[in-house]
Amino acid sequence: MSRFQNSQIREKYGIPNNAVITIGGTVGVGKSTFTHALADQLGFRVSVEKVDNNPYLSRYYGDLSRWGFHLQVFFLAERFKEQKRMFDYGGGFVQDRSIYEDTGIFARMLYEQGNMTEEDYRTYTELFEAMVMTPYFPHPDVLIYLEGSFDDIIDRVKERGRPMEQQTPVDYWQDLFGRYEKWISSFNACPILRVNINEYDVVDDPASVESIIARVAEKIRLGRETRL
Numbered sequence: 168m169s170r171f172q173n174s175q176i177r178e179k180y181g182i183p184n185n186a187v188i189t190i191g192g193t194v195g196v197g198k199s200t201f202t203h204a205l206a207d208q209l210g211f212r213v214s215v216e217k218v219d220n221n222p223y224l225s226r227y228y229g230d231l232s233r234w235g236f237h238l239q240v241f242f243l244a245e246r247f248k249e250q251k252r253m254f255d256y257g258g259g260f261v262q263d264r265s266i267y268e269d270t271g272i273f274a275r276m277l278y279e280q281g282n283m284t285e286e287d288y289r290t291y292t293e294l295f296e297a298m299v300m301t302p303y304f305p306h307p308d309v310l311i312y313l314e315g316s317f318d319d320i321i322d323r324v325k326e327r328g329r330p331m332e333q334q335t336p337v338d339y340w341q342d343l344f345g346r347y348e349k350w351i352s353s354f355n356a357c358p359i360l361r362v363n364i365n366e367y368d369v370v371d372d373p374a375s376v377e378s379i380i381a382r383v384a385e386k387i388r389l390g391r392e393t394r395l
């Protein structure tokens with residue numbers, strides 16, 4: 168899509184050029200695919216997670232308690248660097264997964280499963296709060312929360328075929344799925360737009376993402392009004 172078409176779409180729906188839109192949801196739900204499709208429509212930059220060059224991820228899946236703390240600190244540092252990059256550019260980003268999911272879902276799950284010690288969990292939480300829960304940390308304009316049935320999501324994880332995820336017991340994905348549902352119902356760091364994965368089809372009909380943009384714009388507008 169050309170830059171001109173991008174700016175026409177932003178103008179048509181009233182998406183500010185400096186908006187930061189973050190995409191949340193459990194593993195395999197379709198965040199990365201949606202991030203790229205939405206950024207392509209809006210002409211925004213993407214902020215993506217480090218998966219292939221991640222030094223801890225596959226070791227983490229092999230031994231959660233040995234590598235859980237390392238992985239959480241790694242992701243926190245990566246997402247914080249990305250936050251700075253988005254700030255330096257003055258926004259205009261779609262971000263694949265929010266920083267809030269690391270602490271609210273993954274670190275907490277590790278601790279509650281007995282895969283992170285109380286000391287490590289406290290250290291991680293204090294680090295997160297010192298870095299993120301301050302007035303200086305710009306929260307995104309909106310969190311687009313992707314949701315779908317557990318079976319559909321597991322099918323996508325299988326279809327994607329990352330070996331480390333294929334070897335992980337289904338209980339892990341089930342626990343994560345339940346935690347996501349609970350977490351989103353009390354999330355309040357920024358406005359949320361819930362989107363069911365059956366509402367669009369990025370693979371065969373990328374333009375179907377446009378139908379969601381008007382709802383995104385409304386959330387951003389209302390969020391910015393209340394922040395004034």
Ligand SMILES: Nc1ncnc2c1ncn2[C@@H]1O[C@H](COP(=O)(O)OP(=O)(O)O)[C@@H](O)[C@H]1O
Pocket residue numbers: 192193194195196197198199200201323324326327364367368369370
């Ligand atoms: N709207 C969609 N329709 C069909 N398949 C999809 C859709 N979105 C994503 N997928 C597929 O599902 C798998 C997981 O998607 P991905 O975007 O990597 O998820 P996430 O980033 O949430 O882990 C990939 O194989 C991807 O091609």
Ligand SMILES: Nc1ncnc2c1ncn2[C@H]1C[C@H](O)[C@@H](COP(=O)(O)O)O1
Pocket residue numbers: 192193194195198199216218224238239242264268269270273274332
């Ligand atoms: N904070 C995290 N803790 C554990 N695992 C994580 C965390 N953030 C991402 N991950 C994993 C989950 C997936 O295997 C890859 C990429 O995430 P995806 O949802 O597929 O984009 O990293």
